[in-house]
Amino acid sequence: MGELQERKPPACTAARPRVLLLCSPCMGHLIPFAELARRLVADHGLAATLLFASATSAPSEQYLAVAAAVPDAIDLVALPAPPPVAVLPPSAPTRERVELAVVSNVPRIREIARELGAAAPLVALVVDMVGVVARDVAAELGVPLYMFFTSPWMTLSLLLHLPEMDATRAGEHRDATEPIRLPGCVPIHAHDLPTSMLADRSSNTYAGFLSMAKDAARVDGILVNTFDELEPAVGEGLDGLQLQLPVHTVGPLVWTRPAGVDMDHRCMSWLDQQPRGSVVYVSFGSGGTLTWQQTAELALGLELSQCRFIWVVKRPHQSSTIGAFFGTQKGDEHIPLDFLPEGFMERTRGMGIVTQSWAPQTAILGHPSIGCFVTHCGWNSVLESVMNGVPMVAWPLYAEQNMNAAMMEVQVGVAVRAKVGADRFIRKEEVANGIRRAMVGEEAERLRKRSSELRGQSAHALSKDGCSTRVLAQIANTWKCASRK
Template sequence: MGRDEEPLIPSSARPHVLLLCSPCMGHLIPFAELARQLVADHGLSATLLFAAATDLPSEEYAALAASVPNSIDFVVLPAPPADVLPSFDSMRERVMHAVSWSIPRVWDVARSLAASTAPLAALVVDMVGVPARDVAKELGVPCYMFFTSPWMLLSLFLHLPELDAKLTKEYRDATEPIRLPGCVPIHVHELPGSMLADRSSSTYVGFLSMAKEAARVDGILVNTFCDLEPAVGEGMDCMKLPVHAVGPLVWARPIGVQEDHSRTVRWLDHRPRGSVVYVSFGSGGTLTWQQTTELALALEMTQHPFVWAIKRPDNDTVSGAFFGTQQGEDDDPFGFLPRGFIERTKGVGLLLQSWAPQTAILSHASVGCFMTHCGWNSTLESILNGVPMVAWPLYAEQKMNAAMLEVQAKVAVRVSIGPGGFASKEEIASVIRHVMDEEEGARMRKFVGEVRDRAAHAVSKDGSSAHALAQVTNVWRSFASEK
């Protein structure tokens, strides 16, 4: 693990925050950064619990865990035994099961902390972990939800019980978009998959139950900043719960093998400024075999240098790597690529198996655009580095994110997906050229540069997000001082 400097106040004397993260890499990254800031910037102690869904750690999880500073007490909770795993209709149900299985252990850790010399100040959970609120209630501390997606999804989430009560048919049959305060219209094809399932299905019923549970927390932290979604934030004023924008919280510490990091940076050093296309669909996203081939041919067509964090295709699901990949899984890691592709693009393309030093790549001057699934962590990292995006959303709320980034923030262009969810090589190459080569690209870089500056200000000492987190931590301290 990495090491931070020892805090001036011994951790045993600091109010303690317990954080519970579900088995989602997209949640764990901002949770780790939130915990780091609570310790380093706000004088608190933090224990971060990760509710594992698998016994063996994935390559992605192991890399992140190794970079968590020692000032944070990082605990992996045991995964549910394989012999008690029921069948699941959705990835979300498997995540919820892992969290439910972990709650008795959360009780144990919370009681242990409450009995120690460091008073427990708060419990922080993600949207899946809200049932653990009863732990906080028994111990007399507030329970806050840390929402690791944008305000737009939170607005949909909090309005879902009201939308459901008014609906007489399935969401997928709607002819009009959903209109929420301050949000771009949400069209049917942009809704999370859980809302497109039958409303009688366990997938939808579970999602609706999560939305109703969210009303039980004492407050919500959101990994966004006011200037990115200002109108949505203003629409939050009507909510009964206090909602605080505390982002962008991104993990800036090096993750992964240092050798891979250095090799990638050296490769980028030899490419012209703004010339490289970076392609990554996050820790969980996967394409089909046919779509992977089409993307490879599109990259070759553009003749731009590229870095591609590539995963083995999955014909069954767009989230085939959601719970991570195991090292040494592939004997021939690139055997699925078109015949001759690697030879033809030698010196032009850099292929990285599964894991990439994304922060180092996006911050490099040679990178001109980021082809992304629009996961929220990747989106924030791209914005913070002033890199315009080619948006190719795959699952969860990513299609909503892509719509907001293109229509409202104007920092992305979406790939047009045709029948059967397929994008042709001509379409992919056209969008890349649009961002990289044309006048529109210069306009996008101007927009994303302005958003980057506002994001940096939000988390600066006098910024809105820094001020909001300071206010919340003061509230938590007051609970701890009363114990």
């Protein structure tokens, strides 16, 4: 997969009923979409075509890593980036660039759907939150439109309630003194709201978010990447909104790469030499970025903690916490580490690994030497941590990550939260303190015990008789029965 191209499914799957999946150019969405497609094919007898709406012409390192591991039975199609005449300036909000990548490809999506429908029964169109704009394609083909929500139920519940809140609440959401209380969820304080809800309600940013919230209810069903033991309240509180909308838990769906590829990574051989539970893993996902000052302070905090570490570091970005949202390019690992404090690499030699390239996160988190995970609380990272029983130090950056952090700390009990100063800056002492809380002492023991419990529950959800497996089987059977009729 050195370039963007289509992969045709093997002949043996050509006659199977087929699901068409559409993923917007968010790496955090592509990973669970690929796993959902894999399970529909491997476990439920369907064929799957996965469309990825590219926002940039050159494929990112993260996209190539996922694409290289997608099973041959899945037809992966990278849709072209928006044409030059439609490209937005680099300063345009990320949400607008994401939406443009999907909207500009609707004609191509329609064409692909028709071609697939002519060759074999097309049974459903599955989209993410941004892809609901393609609902007319599903209507034209007479197939159900399902949304695969790749964030937690709490965020989906907030979205489904937002139109009503917008109509009944006065003032800016960020100025609210009382938290939002949704059934079965932790109270959502103003400072923990998704980034787009903190914008002025008269702004295009907020208007676009509200529009997506309204679209979320215009589907035939919703699949949520969570499981019952993690979020027992899934589906609660919708009766008051008069929404006849089935919501199903099908998670935790995270991407797992072939073990042979993972074991070749230098991090894995280094971990093999470390004591059990002694290593801190630090990563802010495929898109998260820190400023130069905050990156330096994190480095000094890691050094101060005196813990072994693996740090997947990205070049700082002074004006955005999502400076790498569309991924990084091959070769970025050769950029000088001149943004780290002078002497840091020398002082921590042997104590930790700093890597700028793609790292096998699932394999790293599954290694017995890992003791905690310093994470931005993107939902994929949260689920991977939960599935491997690893406590978290929560350091949210954007989107709904503050809500995820609050849920993991207060409701689920598997995380501690890094203490943020009044200037939104986390000092090295607080970095070290958060790590120590998760690694040593009574609090760390409690986190490990709860994380271990949740690990077993997540594994059961995906087992043969697990709730998520049964739900996905029922949905797949419904799609197949409808196609036979």
